[in-house]
Amino acid sequence: MAVVTPQTFFRFAADHHELLVELYQHRDGITEATLLQLVRRFAGEGTPSASYMVDRLRDLGFIDYAPHATAQYEMARPFAELMSGLLREYRLTSVEVIRAYFTAMDGMATEIGQAIADKNAELMVRALKDTAEHVERMRHDSRRNRDEVVSTAMRVKSNKDRMPPMRRYEIINRLWTRYLVPLRDMIDSQKAMDASLDRMERVLEEAEVCFQMDGAVAPVIGMGRARVRRLRRDVVLDFRESIREIAPLYEELRRENALARGASHALETMSKQGLTRMALPRQLGICNWQQQGLFSDSALEAYLLTLQGYVPGRPQPIPEGMTETAREHVRMNEFDSRVAAALPIPDALTWLAESYPEAPLSTVLRLYGRMHSGRYGSVGFGEQEEEYALWDVTLEAHPMNLNRQDAKGTKGSGNEMGLGNA
């Protein structure tokens, strides 16, 4: 394996930066055949063979064999991270990792405390070196997270891919719920970060007192305290910046998503229940008040004009009473007397036809009903149905008989009657 110096690494990178950028798009895996094609695509005049280039990429640590398959490569992790930094395509450091950073910092504070107790300058310097590296890594991750949040927000805002609101909302909601809210809990609500950094600052303060006479250790401790203060300030700043960027977008997309979701839900409901059952007009209540029973001014004016100079004509003469009308009238008390006198009546319809031959059918039927009421005595019906051709119609009925109500209450037979026009 060839010796890799920074010069050879960066010279190769400079000469083949387009290939490396393209390769970064396949950072999670690329087959050897595709890689060879890619190399040939970017090959210029005097470029060595594709297979040589692949070997060179591997030797310089740009790519590595994929662990899961043969003839398959992936981008080496350190180079992938370098590229993501250069291309500002960051992956979020999860809150779990950030939390672990603070736990580790507590461990380092304990180690510094141990160095104070033992007055061990060598241990102190080693612990401070570790702490400095750790603090800087945290600061770097915090800044990268902020950059990732901002770049995601910009991408979602510009929406060049024309993603529907739901998709955009999912991206921002994920960022919000998976990263910003836990971070807010850690920084604002539970103050876990402050607690950890306070502990570290306290122990460094003690170290400063303990090693103030040591000219080699004291400046390192001072630098460590400054790093911790800067970390605290930068993490809060990054967090606030991320919130400022995401919160309005989150709200906007939540509303956009709700609009789209509401419209789709309404259409779905309509297809299931029908528009009428949704009762949208009542819910919206758009007024449609009509003036009812009121004259318009012009209509009223026109009417009054017609009344002006009105001369009433002679009233219509009242028509004289007709003889037939008088005959139609049957006094009930007279009728009752006639029925009572005629009892027993074997067939009510025949009796009515004989007794009131000129009465209209409607009157006769009312009288028939009165006879059926039972006020004159017991009422019975014949078993056999008969037809009556009376009053220009044919009636079908079981003959109704009327008998005086005797002490035994004798009644006629039969229990139904049919009456109709033929």
Added chain:
Amino acid sequence: MRDSEQSNAVLDLPHMAEVFEALRRGKHISMKDGDIYIALKRHEGAYEHLFSELGFKLVHHARDFFYFLDTSNFTELSGRIAVFMFILVEHLADQGDTVEDTVMTRRFAYKDLPHLHGERYQTYMREAGVTTADDLAAIVRTMERFGFTRRMDAETFCFDVPIYRFLDLCMDMAAKAGKAEAAPSTAADAGEVAP
């Protein structure tokens, strides 16, 4: 004395007849309506009192327009408009457009409306009694009558602020959908956290 002064003040309200006539016909009065909007805005309290005495509920929407909310004498045409808007909102969202911004700023051409394209939308529109391009244009004209749209030329129109009534309706529908979905679980389970 005080009552009579108040009565006179009510009777002296500017543009009273025009304001009432517009509102009772379902018109939503916004800034573009000029004098009657200004009259309502300046004398909102007096108008509200007057209409309340007459049995009308004057609403001043958060987006700064006025209308009568009447759940007894309401127009059935609003159901059609609602379907029109549901389809438009869904279509814009599917296209990746920002719904609210697009509705409020874009000029819409009748020929580009999605309502009669595709079987699903046609079915919805049929349910709302719209089957032809003329019917669709009639809905837009009705919307203009109520103050929701403004005709730009023979081929295009744009929406006015009162269209927020239908965007609000979409939000209500989303809330209903949310409630229905959240019945077995909680909002926290759905992964939403308020800012």
